[in-house]
Amino acid sequence: MSKAVRFDEYGGRDVLRVVDVPVPEPGEGQVLVQVRAAAINPGEAKIREGALHDRFPATFPSGEGSDLAGVVVGTGPGVDGFAAGDEVLGFTDERASHAEHVLVDAANLTAKPPNVSWEVAGSLAIAASTAYAAVRAVSLRPGDTVAVSGAAGGVGSVAVQLARREGADVLGIAGPANHDWLVGHGIKPVAYGDGLAARLTGLDAFVDTHGDGYVRLAIELGVAPDRINTVADFAAVAEYGVKADGSFVKSAALLAELAGLVADGVLEVPIAATYPLTEVRAAFEELERGHTRGKIVLVP
Numbered sequence: 001m002s003k004a005v006r007f008d009e010y011g012g013r014d015v016l017r018v019v020d021v022p023v024p025e026p027g028e029g030q031v032l033v034q035v036r037a038a039a040i041n042p043g044e045a046k047i048r049e050g051a052l053h054d055r056f057p058a059t060f061p062s063g064e065g066s067d068l069a070g071v072v073v074g075t076g077p078g079v080d081g082f083a084a085g086d087e088v089l090g091f092t093d094e095r096a097s098h099a100e101h102v103l104v105d106a107a108n109l110t111a112k113p114p115n116v117s118w119e120v121a122g123s124l125a126i127a128a129s130t131a132y133a134a135v136r137a138v139s140l141r142p143g144d145t146v147a148v149s150g151a152a153g154g155v156g157s158v159a160v161q162l163a164r165r166e167g168a169d170v171l172g173i174a175g176p177a178n179h180d181w182l183v184g185h186g187i188k189p190v191a192y193g194d195g196l197a198a199r200l201t202g203l204d205a206f207v208d209t210h211g212d213g214y215v216r217l218a219i220e221l222g223v224a225p226d227r228i229n230t231v232a233d234f235a236a237v238a239e240y241g242v243k244a245d246g247s248f249v250k251s252a253a254l255l256a257e258l259a260g261l262v263a264d265g266v267l268e269v270p271i272a273a274t275y276p277l278t279e280v281r282a283a284f285e286e287l288e289r290g291h292t293r294g295k296i297v298l299v300p
């Protein structure tokens with residue numbers, strides 16, 4: 001048997017259970033991975049609460065989780081790129097990675113570079129690919145000034161670094177506890193709260209990872225809609241015609257590229273905390289406080 005997170009109804013963190021399930025058997029094109037690290041994401045909390053029922057409904061009992069890194073323990077027919085013992089990272093679209101074992105389509109896996117930690121490898125699929133998409137969407141050129149809201153969160157902490165790599169001047173909107181981390185990565189920290197608009201001058205582009213009015217602010221500051229991307233405010237997408245590129249770009253090839261940047265020491269994915277699988281409720285309690293720097297990771 002193997003442990004996996006399940007929930008049987010929409011609700012708060014108390015609907016999350018860790019149950020024993022049979023170890024799944026890999027089918028055609030599938031790889032069975034023993035999970036070493038699987039990050040958690042705010043979207044998973046929203047799905048579990050039922051807040052995304054219209055767009056991403058759950059069927060019960062539901063599993064949870066997309067991000068994963070681990071060791072291959074078996075392969076199904078037709079898989080020739082992976083073998084037992086391989087260290088891999090990737091994703092599942094089946095809401096299943098918050099578990100000791102997960103079946104993954106071979107096409108959604110890539111090799112884990114040896115010098116990338118399990119925690120970071122298991123954090124890249126959703127947050128880092130979303131950051132990649134969001135930065136690409138606003139078409140940065142050297143010398144542009146871009147602001148990033150939620151600049152030290154799971155998506156934002158990667159977005160600010162990728163924007164910097166494009167040669168942009170990056171204003172990172174974050175709470176004071178994150179300002180030193182931002183400065184250390186060449187980002188100009190900007191405090192949110194009263195008077196924020198006056199602290200955001202000369203913007204060419206805006207990457208919103210927080211929602212809650214940042215798109216409207218960017219429009220009011222004169223940023224063109226096609227140079228604004230939000231991953232958190234879909235009402236603003238409809239209202240202002242801004243972009244909403246996000247995790248749908250994720251692929252094994254993109255994850256290989258992002259993992260390579262980490263391996264080369266040019267991209268940091270901060271790990272705020274790790275929790276054993278059995279403490280999945282506590283992990284989400286910390287995430288849902290809304291001030292995570294980088295990622296929170298389950299380590300089964």
Ligand SMILES: NC(=O)c1ccc[n+]([C@@H]2O[C@H](COP(=O)([O-])OP(=O)(O)OC[C@H]3O[C@@H](n4cnc5c(N)ncnc54)[C@H](OP(=O)(O)O)[C@@H]3O)[C@@H](O)[C@H]2O)c1
Binds near residue numbers: 043155176177287
């Ligand atoms: N569309 C997609 O494909 C997609 C994919 C991934 C995530 N998302 C969404 O993107 C959002 C962010 O996800 P995440 O994983 O980065 O979340 P996260 O790791 O929980 O980060 C939250 C960040 O928000 C910051 N924050 C809190 N209050 C703020 C404020 N008033 N102004 C600016 N920043 C503030 C916090 O920074 P401080 O500690 O500095 O306050 C924290 O670093 C969520 O809504 C998530 O659902 C969408």
